[in-house]
Amino acid sequence: MTFNGADALVRVLVENGIDTCFSNPGTTEMHLVAALTRDAGIANHLCLFEGVATGAADGFARMSGRPAATLLHLGPGLANGLANLHNARKAASPVLNIVGEHALAHIAHNAPLTADIEGLARPVSKSVATLRDPGDIGPATRAMLADIQSGERGVGTLIMPNDVAWGDAAADNLPSVAIAPAAPPDDAAVAAAATALATPGAVLLLGAPHLTRRKQALALAIAAKTGARLLAETATARTSRGGGLPALTRLPFQIDAALETLKVARTAVLAGARAPVAFFAYPGRPSALLPAACRTLALCPPEADVEAALEALAARLEVAPAEPVATALPTIPDGQITPAALGAAVANALPEGAIVADESVTNGAALYPACAAAPAHDWINNRGGSIGYSLPLAVGAAAACPDRPVLAIVGDGSAAYTLQALWTMARAGMNVTVVVLSNRRYRILANEMSKIGAGKPDARSDPLMSLDNPPIGWTDLARGFGVAGARAATAPELHRAIRDAIASPGPHLIEAAM
């Protein structure tokens, strides 16, 4: 049996720690399918839609810190994965897309599937390359794997023409690529931050892909010592929390609430965060959320070793990380599932080690604060704003952490974009619990319409925001994709349903009537 380009690529992947691939292949990827499934070092997950594959790779990266591969079919296959790659890019998640392409000589013939794959990839990718010869495979793949894991991590898109996949190749057997270490603390920046945080109106803004427990405990102590206000970015790629870690306040999503929170800021110290900006522009509101007179200085950029910088700052200030505190879980009220009741129901059901993919949109206001009192868990937010991220993300989180329960809490509108993820969960028997918040509206749009100055929804515009005609039957959809479903109409029912779902094997979907 000859060793071809596809085999050579898979060899490089395995040698560099890639052990998981989320796939939706076609004819041009069949050599890759053969090579990927022949190598026992790769776990392959078939997805019914490419946005599931790319969102899963994002989730895998957030929970493992390592890239997974995706396998996508030419330009249109990549196109279907772009929205969740946008989210991965904004979350600085390393993802390696392997995209099949026509044999090189075939491209000029403009066959039906011919498209500008590099052009499609560029807006979401840190690195794009088309392999033109089997000899390129080793060097190009290694260079891309180093690039997407060094500095600000990101998405790499490796395009493999079919004749490069089927051509004879040789394994190069080179050592694993070197990942550039994150930048160490800068003494001058640490000293400046220490001084600035002790001034009136100081704010310490925390960010970076993974807000570890240690980072938060250090930041809490730093804020307590200096008197600075501590805030986390509105959406973080991953926050480890609960289990007694004091609750972190996030900068609100709502523009007026965010401006109100920051209006007294005189100095902002950014620890892995970016200077905060409004999610959207609103008439008469600024895009930059810090007051114009506020001074901004960076303790460290997001791609630096943020934890080490916080350690250095804490050492300079002579403070120890904050200690755990005991926090009471909220009481689950009787009756309908209000946003507050949702928070209580979820917080009381979360087991130790849970991973929560939060796409709760308008119903999630109380969810994050309430769960601070739960056992230790990880919280995942959407950094890119492209809707339909949480179900695919849950697939990837479950693949990365098969022993941890995963919850996806998602608005009904959002869940509809990538519901095919349910099937991949069922296929692998993943312990994922999907809670669909069924208010039968794009309620965020009704909220935003007047805020953005477009008037109030009326009888004419309402049909472009309502999902009640016909109502979506989420338990039917779940059953169709092989996932057990249940409905909950009250907060106690929801709490019990989540607990039962987490306790029984395989995926479950709970439609929560809001």
Place this chain on the structure above:
Amino acid sequence: MTFNGADALVRVLVENGIDTCFSNPGTTEMHLVAALTRDAGIANHLCLFEGVATGAADGFARMSGRPAATLLHLGPGLANGLANLHNARKAASPVLNIVGEHALAHIAHNAPLTADIEGLARPVSKSVATLRDPGDIGPATRAMLADIQSGERGVGTLIMPNDVAWGDAAADNLPSVAIAPAAPPDDAAVAAAATALATPGAVLLLGAPHLTRRKQALALAIAAKTGARLLAETATARTSRGGGLPALTRLPFQIDAALETLKVARTAVLAGARAPVAFFAYPGRPSALLPAACRTLALCPPEADVEAALEALAARLEVAPAEPVATALPTIPDGQITPAALGAAVANALPEGAIVADESVTNGAALYPACAAAPAHDWINNRGGSIGYSLPLAVGAAAACPDRPVLAIVGDGSAAYTLQALWTMARAGMNVTVVVLSNRRYRILANEMSKIGAGKPDARSDPLMSLDNPPIGWTDLARGFGVAGARAATAPELHRAIRDAIASPGPHLIEAAM
């Protein structure tokens, strides 16, 4: 009430005959939602996923000859629509995408949803423009509408920053844009074609977006008179057929069958067709399907007035269009739904005026030939090869032709990409019948794997091609989106189910066990 940029854009659309919009809006499109729903001249269809909106616009264009608009939310919203825009581009369907964008000054702040929208649009668009001032709206929109409907028609992507939408604007009240007429017949090309077709080994290859009945009747007569072999392109954007029109043979999709069909060709006359190429490249097979020695000449390019060119050719050859012939419908066999039985079941159920969106993939071999004997109907094929086109396309065809029954015949793998289209069908009570060919495999991949030289599927690679774990419950999925579902296990059951579905109002889904 002030007249803003969104109002001005909608005014230009209505003045230029745009009366239908397929939408999945977000915050940055709320002024457009208000303007689109305030204007009684626009029919708005909400879609749960952007690929439904873009595929529907393609279907609308194929059946009406006119562009519909789509309304999409920033870069990720456009990204989700790209795969079906790829298909629209390859089918030369005019489509106008309206994509919201952040207010101009907000873009530089790199908010979560900021993306290179123009970069995403370019690979699928004939024309891309970002409006930078309310004064641009009239000229830019008119120029784009003229461009996408002139010459080779295509996709236009108009990007509207939010402050351009909410800024004060004035209606320009200019006349409708001029669409360039299609090129008339070229006398020299007609004369050369007439001579060439009478030579031994001549082939007349028919193409162009819409193969009208008249074009086919003319081509049939021309072929009969000259002795040339008549073939249609493998996939046409729309073919009007049945009702006694003699059956047209298409060039086969399978590479070896296509090469066999064309191996005796000495001269190929292209009437609106392109020189045929292989769908994929295969080791040891050519990309160009005509023999190297075959001479090629164009009667007219696809964007010309192909019907007039055929009229001129027929006049020169002194032939009248072929007359209708009586053809017997195939008998529906008892027992399981084989490909031949599928063809018979559908052909016998098709009513006059039906529109068939064909995404039958491996099970469709007998479908197209069998339906030649049905009453007059339209047949729609995928010109771009991006999967998941037929359910969205059916939405658009039904919106364009509300009085005609629409059938989407689709493999189970293909149907899973854009199943959210079912909800839009239910919302509007569209008379669409979806037949899902449930073989629980990506069978095309199993067929292609060895042909492309990647070996046979084995126990390791099979899980990346099989859809049986878990089996997809199509009637459950249909119910979840508000569509009545049924299962058919035999050809007579399938025939009855299709007939019943077409005869009762609203959409239906039939899962055909293959």
